[in-house]
Amino acid sequence: MWAGYPFAIDYREDRGHDYMLDDQTYTKRQLVVKQPGTCLHCHASVYVPYTILGKNDLFRGFERMNQMPFTEARKYVQRPITCIDCHDPNTMQLRITRPAFIEGIRSLKAIQGIKNFDVNTMATRQELRSFVCAQCHVEYYFRGQEKRLTYPWAKGLLIGSIMRYYDEYAVKDWIHKETGTELLKAQHPEFELWNMGIHARSGVACADCHMPHKRVGAMKISDHHIRSPLLNINRSCQICHHWSEEELKARVKTIQERTFKMRNLAMDALVDLINELSKAQKSEISVEQLNKARWYQRKAQFYLDFVEAENSTGFHAPEEALRILAESINFSHLGQLALRSKNQ
Ligand code: HEC
Ligand code: HEC
Ligand code: HEC
Ligand code: HEC
Ligand code: HEC
Known part of the structure; x- marks a missing residue:
């Protein structure tokens, strides 16, 4: 399904935040295409590099780094995500630092x-407990020659709205080889998918499940070891649900198995x-007929990929x-x- 695109060369599971910069630097996707500096927006601590490059203007720095080749931009960053990417260092309040999310x-x-x-002035605290993650855990594309990182939400977050956005601006990521x-x-x-689920609907944030509270002495703190909540059901889920650990795990597994089976059918x-x-x-066959079938391939591919690339295997919004x-x-x-019909 990805023939002719770097994802057909190397595509792996995600792992912990500490690996984000190395995994991006060394993926084989870097070897087959010249990636832009834009990639670093979500894989490095870019706040200070952006403000230096932009001479104290975050957005100017963002624009300058987007347009560099990855190898050049890579020299401006040193670390994966750090505290200041989510926190104001003076007050420790949550804050948003990523230009593409702000826009x-x-x-x-x-x-x-x-x-x-x-x-940063209008979001509620509970919104920020998801927005800090949505700085990076979102669908995106690079807009125009200047490779501006853009989140395609101007028509809404539903997949149909995103598809309409991409069709209107004639966006393509690549041309299928076959x-x-x-x-x-x-x-x-x-x-996007979390937004369509019962938890978002009920006001449950990313941090509620992925950064649950834990006690350290007399203090209650948010767990900053961000990982699968299934490794931590007691604090991640049982705060709200009074089902047993086995039952909670079984409910997640049932959702994931159904999603995975359906995903395989869609892929076939x-x-x-x-x-x-x-x-x-x-x-x-006529060009019109071919193009009609291609139009459906574009939709079938993006819809399937939207669930395939989402990392909860359906859990964030099962239906x-x-x-x-x-x-x-x-x-x-x-x-x-479309290919089989004779009268076109
Ligand atoms: C909008 C934010 C964002 C941008 C921009 C971005 N990434 Fe990522 N990337 C992520 C997130 C979130 C994950 C972890 C989730 C996943 O693997 O699906 C990830 C995972 C990865 C991984 C590890 C898993 C894999 O796919 O093999 C690699 C490698 C990677 N990205 C490379 C890149 C490259 C190269 C670019 C530029 C073309 C890029 N990323 C741009 C957010 C981003
Ligand atoms: C600066 C961008 C960025 C932000 C902000 C961010 N992530 Fe990530 N996240 C990533 C990338 C990139 C990866 C993949 C790293 C890799 O595989 O090398 C990742 C991986 C993960 C993983 C997989 C961990 C594992 O052990 O497999 C989880 C879960 C996760 N992120 C949740 C969150 C949550 C929840 C938040 C908000 C509290 C958040 N992330 C904020 C970029 C980000
Ligand atoms: C109601 C709890 C809940 C909420 C809210 C939630 N998640 Fe998850 N998330 C899960 C569960 C459960 C999984 C599946 C973990 C597994 O399969 O091991 C998961 C999986 C993930 C993964 C893949 C983890 C891995 O180990 O590969 C990422 C990344 C992620 N979530 C990010 C987010 C982000 C970002 C948000 C908010 C936009 C969010 N989640 C909201 C429960 C939640
Ligand atoms: C991916 C975003 C993210 C990163 C990176 C991050 N935090 Fe947090 N942090 C949060 C969230 C979300 C909360 C919960 C805030 C709330 O509920 O108001 C939090 C809460 C806190 C709190 C308040 C007490 C508590 O635990 O709830 C402190 C202190 C804190 N973080 C320190 C740090 C430090 C130090 C670092 C770097 C080592 C760091 N954080 C990195 C997202 C992040
Ligand atoms: C902050 C509270 C909160 C947390 C944390 C939370 N949930 Fe939920 N969950 C809810 C609410 C609220 C609903 C909506 C249904 C309701 O009102 O009972 C819900 C619904 C569900 C449902 C769907 C029930 C149904 O049949 O409609 C499942 C399954 C579920 N949660 C599993 C989990 C798992 C697994 C975790 C941990 C990874 C988790 N939840 C964490 C509050 C929470």
């Missing part, structure tokens, strides 16, 4: 009727479409994840029908 959340709030949203289709690669839309359907499409290209995969299967099916 993205402003465009999202605008369609919800809130004008000129300034995240079918010639202009495609999109979805990446880690944790914030997409690969069938890709095979049929690449064969059809060599036949006497929505299954709906998206079912739609993907339908798009693959419609793509095949």
Whole structure:
């Protein structure tokens, strides 16, 4: 499904925050394409480097680093994420430091009727307990020649809204090697999918599950060892749910197994479409018919990838994840029908 794109060369599981800079520096995806400095926005402590590059203007620094080749930009950063990326060092209050999120959340709030949203003065504390994570755990693309990191939320966070945004601006990440289709690669839309689930709906933040409170002597602190909540069910879930650990684990597993099975069905359907499409290209089929099937490949691929690239395997929003995969299967099916219909 990713033929012709660096993700077909090297694509691994995520791991702890401390590895973010090394894993990005050494992925084989760096060897097959020249990546831009934009990549570092979510993989390094960029606040100080941005302000230095921008001569005290965070956004100017962001723009300058985006346009550098990765290897040059890499020299300006030293560390993976640090305290000041989420905290104001003077007050220790939560704060947002990432330009792409500041712009993205402003465009999202605008369609919800809130004008000129300034995240650092207008967000509630509970919002910030998710927004600090949404600085990075989101779908993104590089806009234009200047490779500006952009979060595609100006029409909303639902997958259909994001798809419409990309179609309107004719965004493509690459062209499929076997079918010639202009495609999109979805990446880690944790914030978007969480937003569609019962926990977001009930006001439960990323930090509630991934940074649960723990006692150290007389103090109650937030666990900064950010990882799978299943390693920590007692503090991550049982604060709110009075089911046993086994029961909680079983509920998560059931959701994840259903999602994974449906994801495999969607992948098989997409690969069938890709095979049929690449064969059809060599036949006497009309360009209109081919393009119609390509249009469906683009949708089937992005929908499937949206759940595939999301790291909770459906848990953050179980029904929505299954709906998206079912739609993907339908798009693959419609793509095949487009190739087979005679009267076009
Ligand atoms: C919007 C923030 C953001 C940007 C920009 C970004 N990443 Fe990531 N990256 C993440 C997050 C979050 C994860 C962990 C979740 C995951 O692996 O899906 C990750 C994981 C990774 C990983 C480890 C897992 C894997 O995919 O093999 C690599 C390598 C990586 N990114 C490379 C890159 C490169 C290269 C770029 C630039 C083209 C880039 N990243 C741009 C947020 C980002
Ligand atoms: C500066 C960008 C950034 C921010 C902010 C950020 N993350 Fe991440 N996160 C990443 C990247 C990149 C990775 C993957 C690192 C790798 O695989 O090398 C990751 C990995 C993870 C993992 C996988 C850990 C593991 O052990 O497998 C979890 C869980 C996670 N992040 C949750 C969160 C939560 C919750 C927040 C907010 C409290 C958050 N992240 C804030 C970029 C970020
Ligand atoms: C109700 C609790 C809950 C909330 C809220 C929540 N998550 Fe999760 N998250 C989970 C569970 C459970 C998993 C699955 C862990 C597993 O499979 O080991 C998970 C998985 C993840 C992973 C992959 C972890 C890994 O080990 O690879 C990331 C990254 C992540 N969540 C980020 C986020 C972000 C960002 C938010 C907010 C936008 C969020 N989560 C909100 C419970 C939650
Ligand atoms: C990915 C974002 C993130 C990073 C990085 C981060 N924190 Fe936090 N921190 C949080 C969140 C979320 C809370 C909970 C704040 C709240 O509920 O108001 C928190 C809370 C705190 C608190 C208040 C007491 C508590 O534990 O609730 C202190 C102190 C703190 N962090 C220190 C640090 C230090 C020191 C570092 C660097 C070693 C750091 N943090 C890195 C997100 C982060
Ligand atoms: C801060 C409170 C809070 C935390 C922490 C929390 N949840 Fe929830 N959870 C809720 C609320 C509220 C609902 C909505 C249903 C309700 O009102 O009971 C819910 C719903 C659920 C449901 C769906 C129930 C259904 O059938 O609709 C599951 C499954 C679930 N949670 C599992 C977990 C797991 C696993 C964790 C830990 C990773 C967790 N929750 C952490 C508050 C929480």
